[in-house]
Amino acid sequence: MDDKIVTIAEFQNDLEAQMAKSTLQSEGINAIIVGESIKDLLPADGMLNVQLQVFARDAEQARTILHSQKNQGSRQED
Numbered sequence: 272m273d274d275k276i277v278t279i280a281e282f283q284n285d286l287e288a289q290m291a292k293s294t295l296q297s298e299g300i301n302a303i304i305v306g307e308s309i310k311d312l313l314p315a316d317g318m319l320n321v322q323l324q325v326f327a328r329d330a331e332q333a334r335t336i337l338h339s340q341k342n343q344g345s346r347q348e349d
Contacts, residue, residue: 274324277324279323280322281320283320285304285321288323295325295336298332302323303343304324305323306321
């Protein structure tokens, strides 16, 4: 079903999740972040990740975009 929302990535902090969301939105993919507000209320034990979610119909393209961005970032660091 195309209206189903799926998690495509998890991040340790809100900033990384926001950057990924912005990247997807710039490519025309709607994305939401889940867990950022509740994370502030819980102890910092590293167990709760911030999730980036998209519609199932966009999941494969979104993963490809994020993977491509990650590879570009690691090449720039070399």
